[in-house]
Amino acid sequence: MVRLLQIEFIKLWNNRSSRILIFTYFLLITSIALVSMIKFDFGDIHFQLAGQGIFNFPYIWHFNTYFVAWFKLFLAIVIVSMMANEYSNKTIKQNLIDGLSKKEFVLSKFLTVIAFALISTIFIFVVSLILGLLYSDFNEVSIIFSDLEFILAFFLKLTAFFSFCLFLGVLVKRSAFALGFLFIWQIVEIIATVVLEQKVFGTKNGMADLVTGFFPLRSMYNLIDEPITRLNVIKSAAKQLGADLGSNYHVHWYEMLIVIGWTIIFIYLSYALLKKRDL
Amino acid sequence: MLTAVKNLSFTIEKGNVYGILGPNGSGKSTTLGIVLNVVNRTQGDFSWFDGHTSTHEALKKVGAIIERPNFYPYMTAEQNLKLVCKIKQVSQENIDNKLELVGLLDRKKSKFKTYSLGMKQRLAIASALLNDPEILILDEPTNGLDPQGIHQIREIIKTVASQGTTILLASHLLDEVEKVCSHVIILRKGEKLYAGSVDGMLASHGFFELRTTHTEELLSFLKNNSSFGEVKNENGLITAFLTEALDADTLNKMLFENGIVLSQLVKRKESLEEQFLILTKNQSN
Numbered sequence: 001m002v003r004l005l006q007i008e009f010i011k012l013w014n015n016r017s018s019r020i021l022i023f024t025y026f027l028l029i030t031s032i033a034l035v036s037m038i039k040f041d042f043g044d045i046h047f048q049l050a051g052q053g054i055f056n057f058p059y060i061w062h063f064n065t066y067f068v069a070w071f072k073l074f075l076a077i078v079i080v081s082m083m084a085n086e087y088s089n090k091t092i093k094q095n096l097i098d099g100l101s102k103k104e105f106v107l108s109k110f111l112t113v114i115a116f117a118l119i120s121t122i123f124i125f126v127v128s129l130i131l132g133l134l135y136s137d138f139n140e141v142s143i144i145f146s147d148l149e150f151i152l153a154f155f156l157k158l159t160a161f162f163s164f165c166l167f168l169g170v171l172v173k174r175s176a177f178a179l180g181f182l183f184i185w186q187i188v189e190i191i192a193t194v195v196l197e198q199k200v201f202g203t204k205n206g207m208a209d210l211v212t213g214f215f216p217l218r219s220m221y222n223l224i225d226e227p228i229t230r231l232n233v234i235k236s237a238a239k240q241l242g243a244d245l246g247s248n249y250h251v252h253w254y255e256m257l258i259v260i261g262w263t264i265i266f267i268y269l270s271y272a273l274l275k276k277r278d279l
Numbered sequence: 280m281l282t283a284v285k286n287l288s289f290t291i292e293k294g295n296v297y298g299i300l301g302p303n304g305s306g307k308s309t310t311l312g313i314v315l316n317v318v319n320r321t322q323g324d325f326s327w328f329d330g331h332t333s334t335h336e337a338l339k340k341v342g343a344i345i346e347r348p349n350f351y352p353y354m355t356a357e358q359n360l361k362l363v364c365k366i367k368q369v370s371q372e373n374i375d376n377k378l379e380l381v382g383l384l385d386r387k388k389s390k391f392k393t394y395s396l397g398m399k400q401r402l403a404i405a406s407a408l409l410n411d412p413e414i415l416i417l418d419e420p421t422n423g424l425d426p427q428g429i430h431q432i433r434e435i436i437k438t439v440a441s442q443g444t445t446i447l448l449a450s451h452l453l454d455e456v457e458k459v460c461s462h463v464i465i466l467r468k469g470e471k472l473y474a475g476s477v478d479g480m481l482a483s484h485g486f487f488e489l490r491t492t493h494t495e496e497l498l499s500f501l502k503n504n505s506s507f508g509e510v511k512n513e514n515g516l517i518t519a520f521l522t523e524a525l526d527a528d529t530l531n532k533m534l535f536e537n538g539i540v541l542s543q544l545v546k547r548k549e550s551l552e553e554q555f556l557i558l559t560k561n562q563s564n
Contacts, residue, residue, distance in 0.1 A: 003365060010362045014354045094349040097315045098366045098406075099339035279317040 004108035005115060007100075011082065012112070018078050025074040029123050032068055033131055053231060055135035058147035062227045062249065064128045065154040068120075069224065072158055075116055076165045080178045083109060083169025093279040106271045109166055117158035125151055153223040153251040160220050160263045167266040170273050189215045216266075219258040225249050284309050284469040291414065291447060296440050298456035298477075299449040300555065301466035307449040308346065309469070311418050315343055328413075339367050342407030343416035348399040352392035356383060356402050359391055360409060369410045377405040381435055397428030404435055414445040421455065433459060457551040465558055472558050480554055484521035487530065490543035491517075497539050516543075 012018045039048045054063050086092040095105060132144065165182065172178040193212045201207035212218050230249055284306040291297055299307050312318030314325050316334045327337030350359045357374060364371045378384040381401040386394070394402065400420060407415055417436070421429040436459055440446050450456055456463055456477070463480060465473040473480060491497050497517060501507045506525045511518040527546045534541060549557070 003368070007362060007365050010354075010358065010365065011351060014351070014358050016353065089351060090347070090349040091351055093317050093345065095366060096317050096335075097338060097343045097345060098363055099335050099341075099368075100366050101333075101335035102316075104335070276319070278312070278319055 001111065004104060005111050008082075008108045008112040012078070018082065021074055021078045025071055025078075026119075026123060028071045028074065029068050029120065030127055032064055033127060053137070055131050057132045057136045057138050057144045059227070059230065060128050060132045060136065061147050061150040062224070062230065064124055064131075065150045066224045066227050068124050069154060069157060072120075072161055075120075075158075075162065076182070077175070077179065079113060079116070079162050079165040080169045080182075081175040082112070083166055084173055084175040084178055087173040090279075096279065102274050103271065106267065106274060109270075110163070110267050113162040113166060114159060116162060117155050120158055121151060121155040124154060149251040150224060153256065156256055156259050156263075157220050157223045160216075160259045160266075163263045163266040163270075164216060167270045170270045186217055189217050193218070213255070214258060216262045219255065219262060222255050223251060223259055284313070287466070287469065287471050289464050289471065289474050291445065293413070293445050294443055295462050296446045296460045297448065298460035298463045299447065299466060300453065300456050300463055301451065302559070303451055305451075305466040306469035307451075307466060308418055310466075311343070311345060311416060311447075311449060315341075315345065315416070317345075339369075339410060340413050341416060342410065342412035342414070343418075344400075344403040344407050344420065345416075345418045346422070348403035350391045350399070350402065350406075353390060355388050355390050356394075356405075357387040359402070360406055363406045363409055367410045373409050373411070377408050378402075380408070380438070381405045382431070397424050397431065400424060400428070400432060401435065404432070404439075408439065412444065414447060415439060416447045416449075418449045419451070420448070421450075421452065453550075453552045453555055463551075465555065467559050477551070480551070484524055485546055485548040486518055486520045487527070488543065488545040488547065489517045489519065489541055490515060491539055491541050493539045496537070497534070500534065500537055500539065 012022070035054075039046070053059065086095070092105065096102065100108075129144075133139065136144075138144075165178070168178040168181050169175070172181055189212075192215070193208070196211055197208040201211070213222055225248075227249070287306070287310060299310070301307050309318055313320045314327075314334075315338065327334060328340070332340075351362070354362070356378065360374045360378070361371055364374070375384060375387070378387050381404055383398060383401055383405065386398065391399070391402070404417075404420070407417075420436070421432050424432065433455070436446065436448070440459070446459075448456065448460060460477055462475065463473065463477050464471060489497065494512070494515060494517070498510065498512065501510045501517070501519050506521060506523050507519045508522045509520045527544055531541065531544055
């Protein structure tokens with residue numbers, strides 16, 4: 001297992017564009033700390049974003065994992081190209097001739113995906129912990145370490161998304177087209193969702209939500225709900241307007257199960273495709 | 280459905296240099312692709328080293344290059360070879376050694392994409408040799424190279440062969456196979472036409488090229504002599520193929536006694552090229 005990771009590491013680390021993208025990605029994750037610096041001064045009103053409760057435990061786990069997850073697109077480029085380049089350089093053929101089995105080949109890519117997701121998760125955990133300790137109004141240990149489900153959800157979300165990218169790399173074999181495919185797939189899901197809601201099930205009974213919850217990208221998005229409406233400021237504003245935003249923010253086990261399911265499907269399909277194809 | 284390779288079977292023994300010979304598209308690369316696990320077979324079976332190891336384990340004891348050299352263009356020769364060492368699970372101490380053998384040691388810090396085709400091909404050979412393989416498979420190793428590059432590659436192959444490594448060389452270049460190989464397998468349209476030693480394939484009795492002023496007498500003499508098979512006459516140059524051993528001295532003497540004086544007498548053997556053409560032609564009729 002270590003050998004497979006080492007193999008992939010040599011390939012990635014010696015590629016300058018991958019190295020820059022990976023570096024940028026982790027820099028961006030850390031940059032969420034800069035949000036704490038945001039201050040406005042309108043005459044007598046001093047507004048500091050960090051003071052609005054976004055860095056309170058345990059809310060910070062939710063807020064940070066939701067927003068930082070968007071940066072995954074940077075790594076998506078790295079992952080798609082690390083797969084597609086093997087085809088365009090024909091190095092996949094040489095790897096297999098040199099004695100890597102097809103199973104090992106897919107496994108080395110998947111382990112890299114897991115490593116990326118894991119390191120991202122550790123990063124977000126540490127950054128959030130530090131920010132929370134600096135700005136949170138609550139600092140009891142029991143509160144700090146509550147709601148850690150968002151960290152787990154973050155890990156699963158990244159793993160599934162990167163596995164999807166990996167699969168697209170194998171399927172399309174060209175990085176630009178694979179990323180284009182990803183974009184088109186997102187649009188397809190949106191259109192399908194609209195059609196299901198408007199035409200097939202109607203908006204009322206929740207059937208549309210049930211079905212769209214099984215779409216790959218939608219299921220990954222569903223893992224971590226948007227956290228803005230949970231902020232006290234927004235909540236009180238909504239209450240004054242008479243709106244009820246009472247959604248359930250928690251990460252549900254069945255949502256995790258669907259996402260894990262997709263991860264397995266994508267990796268298996270990558271392997272099956274590789275096995276079937278002549279190189 | 281096109282069948283690229285059909286009912287092909289052969290065995291390779293240690294210490295020999297084998298040539299797989301065939302025109303373009305005769306199934307050489309497909310055959311190698313199948314045993315190297317990059318082309319899926321529809322039927323049949325193959326095994327490595329008496330069938331006791333799985334294919335990808337066996338490939339770690341094999342060195343192979345197929346068609347074009349495939350490496351990571353953004354990595355240096357040394358980095359690429361380190362990666363291959365990791366895949367083959369061998370130590371990295373051989374790298375300099377093998378780069379030296381192919382004459383690339385002073386360029387080991389250069390990126391692969393800066394290499395010429397000849398250098399890329401030599402790097403591929405160095406890479407294939409990293410694990411000191413029991414068998415080295417080369418598919419068209421001199422394809423697209425200039426004469427100097429071809430010469431370098433052949434010298435390397437000879438050096439490797441002299442160290443006792445079994446070599447399997449696929450080529451459509453006859454003189455390449457003739458110069459380098461001890462055994463040959465000839466393919467056409469995926470079928471085996473010949474398998475055996477190069478000498479065995481050339482073991483015909485040869486032919487005479489004769490010229491004389493007494494053409495008619497010579498022709499009738501040759502037709503009545505059981506030692507000769509086919510006789511051709513092209514503008515006075517008579518080519519007579521032997522059906523049994525006969526040396527030039529004896530023939531000259533026999534003809535002189537029959538009152539035929541020769542102005543030209545040459546005894547020759549078919550080259551591999553002529554043999555190859557005869558073999559492939561016979562099969563297509």
